[in-house]
Each structure stands twice: as structure tokens, then as C-alpha cells.
Amino acid sequence: MSWLARAARAVWEFVVGDDPMTALGVAVALGATALIAGAGAPAWWVMPVAAVALLALSLRRAAR
Amino acid sequence: MSGPQVGLAVSVFLACAVEAVEALTIVLAVGVTRSWRSALFGVGAATLALAAVVAALGPALTALPINALRVVVGGLLLIFGLQWLRKAVLRSAGLKAMHDEDKAFAAETQAARSAGQAATGFDGYSFTIAFKGVLLEGLEVAFIVLTFGASQHNVGLAAAAAAVAVVVVVLAGVVVRHPLSRVPENTLEFFVGVMLTAFGACWGAEGAGASWPGGDAALLALVPGVAVVALAMARWLRRAPARTAAVGGTA
Numbered sequence: 122m123s124w125l126a127r128a129a130r131a132v133w134e135f136v137v138g139d140d141p142m143t144a145l146g147v148a149v150a151l152g153a154t155a156l157i158a159g160a161g162a163p164a165w166w167v168m169p170v171a172a173v174a175l176l177a178l179s180l181r182r183a184a185r
Numbered sequence: 186m187s188g189p190q191v192g193l194a195v196s197v198f199l200a201c202a203v204e205a206v207e208a209l210t211i212v213l214a215v216g217v218t219r220s221w222r223s224a225l226f227g228v229g230a231a232t233l234a235l236a237a238v239v240a241a242l243g244p245a246l247t248a249l250p251i252n253a254l255r256v257v258v259g260g261l262l263l264i265f266g267l268q269w270l271r272k273a274v275l276r277s278a279g280l281k282a283m284h285d286e287d288k289a290f291a292a293e294t295q296a297a298r299s300a301g302q303a304a305t306g307f308d309g310y311s312f313t314i315a316f317k318g319v320l321l322e323g324l325e326v327a328f329i330v331l332t333f334g335a336s337q338h339n340v341g342l343a344a345a346a347a348a349v350a351v352v353v354v355v356l357a358g359v360v361v362r363h364p365l366s367r368v369p370e371n372t373l374e375f376f377v378g379v380m381l382t383a384f385g386a387c388w389g390a391e392g393a394g395a396s397w398p399g400g401d402a403a404l405l406a407l408v409p410g411v412a413v414v415a416l417a418m419a420r421w422l423r424r425a426p427a428r429t430a431a432v433g434g435t436a
Contacts, residue, residue: 135324136261138268147263151256151393158394165395168386169407172263173414176382179271180418184280184425 142182146175189384189401192408193333194346196380200329201350203373204322209354210286210364211318214293219300220308227315235323239330239344246335252392258332259389265325266381270415273375278422283371286364329381336388379415383407 137144150171157164186194208228216224246254275281293314300310330347334340387397387404397403 135328136264138264140268140271143267143271144264147260147267147389151260151389154390154393154395155256158396163395164393165390165397165403167395168259168263168390169410172267172382172386172411176267176270176274176415177418179267180274180422183271183275184278184422 140179140182143175143179146171146178150175187401188404189337190339190342192380192384192404193337193339193343196377196384197326197330197333197343197346198350199373199380200377201326201347202354203370203377204326205351205354206286206364206370207284207289208319208322209358210290211293211322212315213358213364214290215297215311215314218294218297220311223308223311224315226307227312227317228319230312231316231319231323234320235327238324238327239340242331243334243340246331247338247340249335252394255336255388255392257392258336259385259387259392261328261385262332262381263385263389265329266378266383266385269374269378270382270411271378273371273378274415274419274422276371277375277419280422284374286370290364333384336384375415379408379412383411386411 150167153171154164154167157167212224212228215227246258272281276283297310297314326347330343331340334343337343383404387401387407391397399406
């Protein structure tokens with residue numbers, strides 16, 4: 122493995138860790154917040170709801 | 186200090202204290218069994234590397250447009266916060282082994298003894314293990330220092346909170362000369378997870394264009410709200426039908 126691939130893998134493991142679905146969910150929630158806010162509607166609720174849902178899903182996966 | 190500044194200082198202090206306790210265990214193990222001098226050189230080299238990361242990236246981060254910075258920082262803090270919370274909730278529910286510094290110390294000591302005779306003079310094993318331990322435990326803290334500090338335009342306060350945590354842990358280690366097994370690491374991990382999740386959600390939403398009712402005061406509802414939800418999830422997991430307990434790693 123080249124040093125570049127090793128570095129990319131280290132960054133991936135550092136940021137994403139062992140639960141890529143949570144990282145993906147956060148990115149989707151940020152995108153949804155931007156879309157809703159851009160449309161002029163209140164969007165502050167999206168991130169807290171996403172955080173609760175992502176934690177619950179992550180715990181459910183880990184507890185299986 | 187304003188509310189967000191207090192949140193910044195407390196979050197960085199607690200996160201750094203947790204990681205410093207784990208790094209202290211590693212350094213104590215190689216110091217006691219092999220070479221204090223080489224282990225402390227490793228600690229010094231890792232501390233310099235972490236300081237260089239903060240010094241190099243801090244000014245660059247604070248130069249970014251605030252909204253772009255808050256989306257990236259908020260997203261990353263939320264990912265880290267959810268990871269810390271997940272581990273803390275699983276431990277609280279008995280589905281993951283509690284972090285045990287005495288056990289970690291025994292494992293590190295055994296590994297150090299079985300790595301052969303310590304070299305006279307400079308011991309490469311002690312240096313490498315201490316360097317890697319401090320660097321790896323410190324990287325996440327450096328990241329929290331940078332992201333919290335940059336978002337508040339106050340990297341200095343974040344770095345000071347981290348430094349105070351390290352000094353407190355090191356002094357405690359010098360006094361007891363034993364792994365700090367009485368520090369409630371799992372509880373601290375829960376609080377750090379709550380703070381990172383709340384701040385990450387708040388800043389990420391702001392950066393993406395949302396406005397919080399009450400502005401920064403929304404954090405006064407977000408922090409306890411996240412804590413209550415996480416405690417409820419831990420309670421729910423404890424009461425759920427018996428599952429296979431995961432008692433693997435304690436990291």
C-alpha cells in the first residue's frame with residue numbers, strides 16, 4: 122500500500138471510525154438543512170432530530 | 186466568559202482529561218518496566234508534534250469563511266460526539282466492556298517486559314510506545330481544540346483548557362504513581378459526547394443556513410436535551426431482552 126493510500130485510510134478511520142452510516146447520515150442531514158433553509162423554511166430542527174435518530178440507529182446496530 | 190466559551194473550555198478540558206489518563210497509563214507502563222528517560226523523550230516528541238499540528242492548522246482554519254467552517258466543524262464534531270456517546274451508552278448498558286486503566290496498565294506492562302531487555306542508554310521501544318500513545322490519544326484532542334477554537338475564534342482558550350487538563354492529569358499521576366483507575370472515564374466520555382453532539386448540531390445547522398430560536402441560547406436546551414435522550418437510550422438498552430454482551434476492546 123502506498124503512503125498516500127495509508128494516509129487516506131488513516132484519515133478515514135480517524136474521522137469516520139467504525140460506523141460509516143453515522144458519518145453519511147450527518148452529511149445527509151447537513152444537506153437537508155441547507156435545502157430547507159434555502160427554501161426559506163425553519164430548518165433548525167433537522168440536526169437535533171438527525172442526531173437522535175443516528176444515535177438510536179447506531180446503538181441498534183451495535184447491540185445486535 | 187460567554188456560554189459558548191464555557192462550553193468550549195469544559196468540552197476541551199474533559200476530552201483532554203480522558204485522553205490524557207489513557208496516555209498516562211501507556212507512559213507509566215513503559216517508564217516503570219523499561220526506561221523513564223526514553224519514555225519521557227517520546228512524550229516530549231509527541232507533544233511537540235501535536236503543538237505543531239495546532240499551530241499550523243489553527244490560523245488556517247480561522248481564516249475560512251465562518252459558515253463554511255461551521256458546516257465542516259459542526260459535521261465533524263457531531264460525528265465524533267455520536268461516536269463518544271455510542272461507546273458511553275453501550276458501556277453503561279453493559280454491552281461493551283468498561284474502560285479499565287488497571288487492566289490496560291497490566292497489558293502494556295506485560296507487552297513491555299516481553300519485548301526483550303531494555304537497551305542501556307536510549308531505549309527505542311519505550312520511546313516509540315510513549316510517542317505513539319501520546320500522539321494517537323492526543324490527535325483527537327488536537328482536533329477538538331482546533332475545531333472548537335476556530336469556530337469561536339478562540340484557539341488560545343481551547344489550547345489553554347487542554348493544557349490545564351494535561352497538567353492536572355500528570356500531577357495526579359506523579360502523586361499516585363499508578364494508573365488513574367479512579368477517574369470516572371466512562372462518565373467523562375458521556376459528558377464529552379453530549380457536548381460535542383450538541384455543539385456539532387448547533388454549529389452545523391447554523392453553517393448550513395438555519396437560524397436557532399434564541400440564537401446561542403439554544404445550546405442551553407440542546408445540551409440537556411441530548412443528555413436526557415442518551416440516558417433514556419442507555420436505560421432502554423439495559424431493559425431490553427438479554428443480548429450477547431460485547432466485551433471486546435475497551436478503547
